[in-house]
Amino acid sequence: MTQSDKPSSQAFIEGVALIVGGGPGISSSCARLFAKSGMRVGIAARNPDKSVLQNLEETHGVRRYECDASEPTAVELLFQNVVRDLGTPTLVVHNIDGRVSGIFRKGIAEADPSMVLETLRNSAFSAFLVGQQAAQHMRENKINANGTKGTIIFTNASAALKGFPSSGAFAMACHAKSGLAQSMARELMPEGIHIANVPIDAAIGRTQEDGTRAHRRAGKTVDDNMADPDCIAETYLQLHRQHRSTWAFEVVLRPWVERW
């Protein structure tokens, strides 16, 4: 039994969740968990019609939005639509990796500049756009029982902690996201908006779309050398539920066997 089974009495706290970036990993785990905990949930993706997102709509009532999060007007419109459909978000998760495929493991001399810039736009700039809209809207929220107007969580990666060789573009993007999160935390936490930066220092494990994972069944402990996206979602919900007297800003999550 996990925290995800918390009763809906927390619903008044959690309200409306918006997840920007939509895939079968962390985003889907978040959507399921947030919905089960009583929140109204929206998810935004460039292609909202992929089957994994359609499934989330069918099974958990998650609302889908089309959005290129690196476009200022698109992000502004996204938030307007979410506010209209679901209400003002109280929890926003930016969960976009942003690497274009052509940039993987490219040495500094081989990386294509246009792909480097695109990686920066997809990841760091979209984090800014989403964070900006989230902050503007959350300022209108009332303070809940935890003293919070809302929570903004940035999923981040190992590259935020350490710039790896042959990975300059991603190191830039992840470090930039950390810098943004810090700046926003220092600006917005005294206004009652909780900012969190969560570098996942590991590969993300795949989860079945029905939410089951072999290693959780019957207390088995196999296949947990990668970060389980359902567990990541639980941490996000815990961060959202923290009382403002003791907010965590940065939480690095890594599997027990990870070297660091």
Next chain:
Amino acid sequence: MTQSDKPSSQAFIEGVALIVGGGPGISSSCARLFAKSGMRVGIAARNPDKSVLQNLEETHGVRRYECDASEPTAVELLFQNVVRDLGTPTLVVHNIDGRVSGIFRKGIAEADPSMVLETLRNSAFSAFLVGQQAAQHMRENKINANGTKGTIIFTNASAALKGFPSSGAFAMACHAKSGLAQSMARELMPEGIHIANVPIDAAIGRTQEDGTRAHRRAGKTVDDNMADPDCIAETYLQLHRQHRSTWAFEVVLRPWVERW
């Protein structure tokens, strides 16, 4: 309603908690929360007869132990007694500040060397002794449903993040504790023992001994500019309950209004 109300179905996971260092703040909040969540709880202090600890025994069945945690044989004996009385610990919290009063706000030239050494012994060396005994005993534990043999948490302070002026002894002690925690994490996490270092970047708020705090009552949001020890205890329990696929090692907790 908070996570502290979780039912005892988690008891098989949590088992036995030992809190080293006993006062009215974090230690008492932990003892109450861990007991309410179904754990058998021991608490160790130089003076186990102070009323706050007697109250914990009466109201929550917490077992009290006398221990000078800076003495190797005393710490060894403590763990033997806890194993005998309660079973092998699955959660150990080192919650000792360790500053001798004469060392507060002393400039580098004014600090008494003997007090500096005593601060190092009380804080960092006792953390080593407690961590060592905890590791030795937890290795005998079975792996629980979260893939964990046990959790060792070190309460730490702002001085672990930043060496403040006129505070050299405490900066040394807190940094040392962080170094120890890191070393233990890299050694023990691959064995299934979760290590966490939790710097509280704030003053700790006082809690009434009956567990009430004005600002929680009726959803009020006053008086939360300091770290609430009950909220800290909740984070500790969440850390203990994390699945080993996504362990957090360091969590800094600070109030919304804290400057950093």
Next chain:
Amino acid sequence: MTQSDKPSSQAFIEGVALIVGGGPGISSSCARLFAKSGMRVGIAARNPDKSVLQNLEETHGVRRYECDASEPTAVELLFQNVVRDLGTPTLVVHNIDGRVSGIFRKGIAEADPSMVLETLRNSAFSAFLVGQQAAQHMRENKINANGTKGTIIFTNASAALKGFPSSGAFAMACHAKSGLAQSMARELMPEGIHIANVPIDAAIGRTQEDGTRAHRRAGKTVDDNMADPDCIAETYLQLHRQHRSTWAFEVVLRPWVERW
């Protein structure tokens, strides 16, 4: 007397310096010092005709280049021209702040997205472009007596160390630059190319164009509460002269009175 007076016997080591970003502060101090130490020096700026750069040409033989360092083809051409005119660089300094004026002290909600993106392009993306060209060319250099093919130095700022409130765009840009520098260091140091990231944690003091500063005269110690660009240049030259058995990657420079 300072290290800047070192004789030209080091010239065979230092070779060719290229400074990207051209103003009266760090860039000019570097140009003067590198020229005095026997290097052939080029300086690139969007407007190479400003008087401070013309003076450097007249007094120190510094060659001026026009370059928008956020444009891939412009940076590629710059390096081709420098190689043709002066030889392959052995020391490249990226010294561009990159903030557009409209972004200063803007809260997260008020910052204009297009200015945020421009700041990222000017600062972090241009650092990538300059770093990429420098790496490609330096790989052709012979190893000098210090075991080095070349040195690439990124001037950085306090915002690389800490994301300040109402400063999200600059926090992103400076953090990104740090991430890039780290990635390049791990990739290129084993090839004999020294990478350094130098956050100046202070305001930069103004220097007279003739290189004099009141506080250096006659051993006076006034007016040194800001970072002296001549001193920064000396650190850069020391970094360039380090033997590869003991390279420093990150050096934070701050005045004695700076709070941190």
Next chain:
Amino acid sequence: MTQSDKPSSQAFIEGVALIVGGGPGISSSCARLFAKSGMRVGIAARNPDKSVLQNLEETHGVRRYECDASEPTAVELLFQNVVRDLGTPTLVVHNIDGRVSGIFRKGIAEADPSMVLETLRNSAFSAFLVGQQAAQHMRENKINANGTKGTIIFTNASAALKGFPSSGAFAMACHAKSGLAQSMARELMPEGIHIANVPIDAAIGRTQEDGTRAHRRAGKTVDDNMADPDCIAETYLQLHRQHRSTWAFEVVLRPWVERW
């Protein structure tokens, strides 16, 4: 040719150097370089009669002192003697590793507590004692042409940056030293005393006692995969010579091929 050949015109700046901890590596390289640059040099060791120190006296006029740097009264007496013999120090280097041999690569469960405490005393506590005496005496110095009353440098190790497994005692000691250095920097830099923490992130290469190393001869570049103590000494002298407008606090030195 290196900075060590600087003429004695700097002597009025550098004055008196005291190196605490005396062996054939960094301490000897510092003693030689400081003496050659015109300073009066003292070196303190538990056994000042070892041949490497006697050689330093004979070849470079270095004065030897017996001192157990983990004893408060011994350190106090050391400074009194140095002031009497050489004058008030302007540069103090704490260069003590402090590990007792029995503690190397010991897992947390196997480490002998008494050796852990001895490691803390030898390393961190002695750093405090030396730093305290240095600060007290340097406060009496006049401000030199660089705006400095004196420089205190702590040699540190990789374990200050990262707590390695099976190395808890050393992780504690090195982290503690970093915490102390930070606290002292924030307290003493505004008084004109420069504090530096220098983690050497590598094995230290051995140097011949006559100061020669194969790889320096004739510009050869072999055998430099370890940190050269002569190069470390050069960095220390550069730190001592920095103008207070741009002090570096922490400098990590690592060889080009080191993984980090």
